[in-house]
Amino acid sequence: MPALFVGHGSPMNALGGDYAQVWRELGAALPRPKAILCISAHWYVEETAITAMSAPRTIHDFYGFPQPLYDIQYPAPGDARLVERVTRLLAPLPVRHDHDWGLDHGAWSVLMHMFPDADIPVLQLSIDLRQPPAFHYELGRKLAELRDEGVLIVGSGDWVHNLRAAFRGQGGERHDWAERFNETVKDLIARGDHAPLIDWMSLGQDARLSIPTDEHYLPLLYVLGAQGRDDKVRFFNDAIELGAISMTGVVVGKAA
Numbered sequence: 001m002p003a004l005f006v007g008h009g010s011p012m013n014a015l016g017g018d019y020a021q022v023w024r025e026l027g028a029a030l031p032r033p034k035a036i037l038c039i040s041a042h043w044y045v046e047e048t049a050i051t052a053m054s055a056p057r058t059i060h061d062f063y064g065f066p067q068p069l070y071d072i073q074y075p076a077p078g079d080a081r082l083v084e085r086v087t088r089l090l091a092p093l094p095v096r097h098d099h100d101w102g103l104d105h106g107a108w109s110v111l112m113h114m115f116p117d118a119d120i121p122v123l124q125l126s127i128d129l130r131q132p133p134a135f136h137y138e139l140g141r142k143l144a145e146l147r148d149e150g151v152l153i154v155g156s157g158d159w160v161h162n163l164r165a166a167f168r169g170q171g172g173e174r175h176d177w178a179e180r181f182n183e184t185v186k187d188l189i190a191r192g193d194h195a196p197l198i199d200w201m202s203l204g205q206d207a208r209l210s211i212p213t214d215e216h217y218l219p220l221l222y223v224l225g226a227q228g229r230d231d232k233v234r235f236f237n238d239a240i241e242l243g244a245i246s247m248t249g250v251v252v253g254k255a256a
Contacts (some may be wrong), residue, residue, distance in 0.1 A: 001033055001146075002253030003153040005223040006110050008041075009101065009247050011062050011069055014109035017239050019247055026236060026251070027114030031168065034150035035079045035121040037143065039222045040106030041157035043216040048090065048139075049126040052083045052097035059104045074108035079121035082151065086125065088141050098126075105155040106219075114168060127218050133198050136218045140225020147253065153226050155219030159185050160210040160246035168243070175243045181210040182238075182246045185220075189233055189250055194224050210244075227252045 006023070013019050042061055043049075058073045087095045103111075107124055127136065143153060160178045186207065188197050197223060200207050200214075211217045227233075231254075237247045 001031060001150055001152050001157075002251050003147060003223045003226045004156065004249065004251055005155040005157070005220045006249045007158045007245075007247040007254045008106050008110050008156045009158060009241055009245055011065055011105045011109055014069060014072060014105065014112060015066075020113045022237050023110055023113040024116075027169065030114070030152070031151035032087075033120055035082050035123065035153055036076075036111065036115075036152045037082070037146060038103075038107040038122060038124050038154045038156060039127060039219045040104050040124060041127070041216040041219055042104040043101060043124055043126040044129050045126050046128065046130055047097040048093055049095055049096040049101070050083055050086055050126045051078060051101055051103075051124045052080070053099045053102070054078045054080070054223055056124070057102035058108055059102045061104045072108070072112065074118050075103045075114050076103065076111070076120060076122040079123060082121065082123055085149075086123070086143065089145060090139060093139075101126075103141070107154075110154070110156055127215060129215070132222055133200065133214070137194070137198050137221040137225040140222035143222065144226040144228070145227060153223060155223040157216035157219040158246050159217050159248065160244060161216035162209060162212050162238065162244040164212070165209070165243035165244035172189060173243050174240075175209070177206040177209045178240050178244045178246070181206040182240060182248055183213070186235055186238070186248065189224070192227075197221070197224060210246075223250070223252055
């Protein structure tokens with residue numbers, strides 16, 4: 001299986017539009033996964049945990065949006081065997097089996113377009129906010145074996161995500177630093193140069209403006225960690241929304 005990073009942007013993308021259309025086309029082109037492991041920006045807690053319920057709930061983790069967004073359900077099943085497999089792969093790191101979270105909009109707003117029948121098991125893995133970037137990259141390396149077992153690894157975030165600047169950008173303001181950093185990330189991924197992406201603070205002021213907090217960036221490191229030596233990459237939805245949110249995604253592997 002390939003691995004994917006998806007720039008998920010606003011929850012409103014769940015209702016359709018150009019980005020959602022590309023997600024639909026991507027899902028149709030991918031080999032059918034046996035299961036999906038999603039690392040979403042929106043499960044950012046002080047531990048490593050994995051959803052372990054048989055029927056994860058659809059979480060509407062936002063407010064102030066139109067009612068049709070709250071009406072969406074994505075009833076994908078869980079997968080107890082994959083829970084145990086991930087736990088073994090990440091050992092000796094403790095992985096808590098969670099029965100409360102479910103699928104947040106970083107997962108379902110994208111997957112509902114890629115796999116609209118919701119008939120493929122989906123698990124979410126939390127992001128431990130206490131850990132440095134190298135920790136998350138290393139987890140991606142450990143999880144890479146799942147790709148050979150038919151599991152699609154999906155990181156969901158935005159590698160440029162400055163909401164304060166984006167709110168200002170609603171008036172049409174463009175931020176050169178956001179566009180430069182988007183290109184920097186793409187260039188480093190294309191060259192397979194992961195070290196600066198792990199140590200992203202070394203990339204200077206553009207990086208610090210693009211990543212004021214790291215929860216939307218870290219899912220990328222799981223996907224890069226799962227990249228094989230000979231894997232090609234392909235970018236999609238390459239755009240900056242509201243001047244400061246990147247929608248850019250990348251396919252790593254055979255589907256690229």
